[in-house]
Amino acid sequence: MPLCTIGVDVGGTNIKLGLVAPSGKIIAKTNLITKSYVHHPRQLINALVVAVRSLVRENGKTIKDIAGIGIGLPGQINSPQGIVIFLPNVPGWRNVPLRKIIQKQLKIPVFMDNDVNLIALGEWKLGAGKGYQNLVCITLGTGVGGGLILDGVLYRGEGFVAGEIGHMPLNEHGPACNCGGRGCFERYVGNRTLMAKAAKVFGKKNIRLEETFALASRGNVRAVRFWRETATHIGNALVGVINLLNPRMIIIGGGVAGNYKFMEKTIQKVVRNRAMTVQNAMVRIVRARLGDEAGILGAHILVKESIFGR
Amino acid sequence: MPLCTIGVDVGGTNIKLGLVAPSGKIIAKTNLITKSYVHHPRQLINALVVAVRSLVRENGKTIKDIAGIGIGLPGQINSPQGIVIFLPNVPGWRNVPLRKIIQKQLKIPVFMDNDVNLIALGEWKLGAGKGYQNLVCITLGTGVGGGLILDGVLYRGEGFVAGEIGHMPLNEHGPACNCGGRGCFERYVGNRTLMAKAAKVFGKKNIRLEETFALASRGNVRAVRFWRETATHIGNALVGVINLLNPRMIIIGGGVAGNYKFMEKTIQKVVRNRAMTVQNAMVRIVRARLGDEAGILGAHILVKESIFGR
Numbered sequence: 001m002p003l004c005t006i007g008v009d010v011g012g013t014n015i016k017l018g019l020v021a022p023s024g025k026i027i028a029k030t031n032l033i034t035k036s037y038v039h040h041p042r043q044l045i046n047a048l049v050v051a052v053r054s055l056v057r058e059n060g061k062t063i064k065d066i067a068g069i070g071i072g073l074p075g076q077i078n079s080p081q082g083i084v085i086f087l088p089n090v091p092g093w094r095n096v097p098l099r100k101i102i103q104k105q106l107k108i109p110v111f112m113d114n115d116v117n118l119i120a121l122g123e124w125k126l127g128a129g130k131g132y133q134n135l136v137c138i139t140l141g142t143g144v145g146g147g148l149i150l151d152g153v154l155y156r157g158e159g160f161v162a163g164e165i166g167h168m169p170l171n172e173h174g175p176a177c178n179c180g181g182r183g184c185f186e187r188y189v190g191n192r193t194l195m196a197k198a199a200k201v202f203g204k205k206n207i208r209l210e211e212t213f214a215l216a217s218r219g220n221v222r223a224v225r226f227w228r229e230t231a232t233h234i235g236n237a238l239v240g241v242i243n244l245l246n247p248r249m250i251i252i253g254g255g256v257a258g259n260y261k262f263m264e265k266t267i268q269k270v271v272r273n274r275a276m277t278v279q280n281a282m283v284r285i286v287r288a289r290l291g292d293e294a295g296i297l298g299a300h301i302l303v304k305e306s307i308f309g310r
Numbered sequence: 311m312p313l314c315t316i317g318v319d320v321g322g323t324n325i326k327l328g329l330v331a332p333s334g335k336i337i338a339k340t341n342l343i344t345k346s347y348v349h350h351p352r353q354l355i356n357a358l359v360v361a362v363r364s365l366v367r368e369n370g371k372t373i374k375d376i377a378g379i380g381i382g383l384p385g386q387i388n389s390p391q392g393i394v395i396f397l398p399n400v401p402g403w404r405n406v407p408l409r410k411i412i413q414k415q416l417k418i419p420v421f422m423d424n425d426v427n428l429i430a431l432g433e434w435k436l437g438a439g440k441g442y443q444n445l446v447c448i449t450l451g452t453g454v455g456g457g458l459i460l461d462g463v464l465y466r467g468e469g470f471v472a473g474e475i476g477h478m479p480l481n482e483h484g485p486a487c488n489c490g491g492r493g494c495f496e497r498y499v500g501n502r503t504l505m506a507k508a509a510k511v512f513g514k515k516n517i518r519l520e521e522t523f524a525l526a527s528r529g530n531v532r533a534v535r536f537w538r539e540t541a542t543h544i545g546n547a548l549v550g551v552i553n554l555l556n557p558r559m560i561i562i563g564g565g566v567a568g569n570y571k572f573m574e575k576t577i578q579k580v581v582r583n584r585a586m587t588v589q590n591a592m593v594r595i596v597r598a599r600l601g602d603e604a605g606i607l608g609a610h611i612l613v614k615e616s617i618f619g620r
Contacts (some may be wrong), residue, residue: 133468153461163554164586239479245472
């Protein structure tokens with residue numbers, strides 16, 4: 001009988017766990033609230049181990065039915081060695097040998113990677129990018145991230161932090177960014193910027209982006225313009241990535257991509273107008289397919305490929 | 311006895327050929343003037359074949375002493391199949407099966423790639439990038455190009471046109487570029503722009519960039535500022551590449567790099583101030599080492615690795 005995997009997606013808000021069948025179907029899911037476990041990495045790790053055991057047991061399996069655990073984390077992860085180097089938004093996580101700790105407790109193989117890298121891996125093998133060799137997956141949310149599949153391999157970079165599309169500058173004299181840069185792409189389309197801009201445009205403090213989606217779908221002129229401007233920035237950022245990497249596909253995911261239908265035309269138009277001819281002719285820009293489950297499914301793929309090869 | 315190679319670097323002005331020893335030492339060189347052979351690809355190919363034969367014979371070798379020929383060309387090259395898909399600046403070159411034609415005539419293996427890819431390969435194996443796994447080589451000239459070595463492999467992209475660093479936008483509303491884009495990096499630091507700007511700054515039509523180097527070295531305030539501004543644009547472009555690709559090294563080559571000493575401090579400062587922490591900590595920015603011979607040496611490496619493996 002082929003073995004299942006456990007996919008774990010550690011986010012700033014939730015920790016999602018999924019029991020995944022060999023086919024890539026998620027059999028069962030469970031959730032932890034991240035902020036309940038931020039006092040010490042040990043706390044979070046123990047909760048994770050307990051949750052994995054429950055998830056397995058409650059679904060009529062034993063730990064021996066599990067090929068391995070894959071974990072995506074929001075930060076700098078030494079994937080080959082299984083070490084969390086640094087999580088910027090979860091206190092205390094510096095140089096945590098997460099693989100060793102969990103393997104010792106659960107006695108099954110553990111693999112890990114940056115969360116956006118796993119989303120890219122998931123979309124590549126099970127989602128919008130099936131069958132392609134060169135693709136870029138971008139996630140639009142509070143942060144704007146990216147995962148790079150180049151020549152059929154996930155490219156991690158020298159220090160495991162490649163893919164920071166959100167911090168490619170769009171303008172040399174643009175607004176200052178938390179990262180220390182100026183005019184970063186994220187400063188134009190990250191959720192914080194969009195919410196601040198929406199509050200101004202619609203004259204309503206704390207307006208939610210979902211409301212502006214709804215307004216746009218009813219043809220509200222300001223909402224349509226708001227999303228068209230956002231899409232123009234996205235298109236301009238993609239031009240740089242497309243000219244540099246000559247990918248076959250760009251996959252757009254994350255919260256803001258929920259509104260992709262209002263942005264699609266503009267994004268495509270900007271790229272068609274501005275990207276180089278050859279790059280342009282071969283790149284497809286599509287919406288992510290796996291939604292919230294991309295992280296879990298990417299973790300599943302990581303386990304599968306690490307154990308059974310590509 | 312280990313075999314030599316022939317490295318060929320086809321440029322818009324000259325075609326450089328070198329007979330290269332297995333060690334990577336260039337034993338002898340020769341040159342053709344490109345514009346004498348632009349009426350038909352056949353013309354250029356025939357001249358190339360004649361030049362290869364002479365170069366071999368005049369150095370006391372026979373064609374049997376040559377392991378293979380490597381050729382760099384300025385355009386879109388299907389390297390695995392040995393086909394020149396398109397050369398934008400040499401008329402008539404569309405879908406030319408160059409490998410097949412030359413192999414038929416010379417009866418030795420022929421390999422080819424984009425010229426900037428071969429410069430990157432040369433600098434990686436024999437120049438500034440020795441021993442690294444992730445590096446970006448940029449060439450500053452009339453065109454601004456780039457070659458990407460990622461995870462120890464030359465990355466060519468889906469359609470063999472990856473690396474167009476010169477066409478990553480620096481500003482969303484920047485000046486229009488020949489490529490169809492706006493605010494492309496090349497529009498700020500390509501030779502044409504620099505010469506036009508220099509003519510204005512120094513009030514002297516047709517001023518050569520070398521003159522402005524000389525002025526800068528004598529402390530001329532306008533010249534120093536001119537190169538500092540150029541270096542700032544270069545730094546800003548590198549920030550995007552560094553954040554996205556997390557390379558271990560950036561190698562700066564090409565004509566404008568002849569003036570690297572006046573730009574180095576500023577480039578380093580901009581990157582130190584603006585690139586992300588982890589990326590910043592591990593990237594070295596250095597000048598190319600192989601100068602004019604990088605193309606020939608890269609072609610040599612291409613032959614060596616294609617025949618004998620990495």
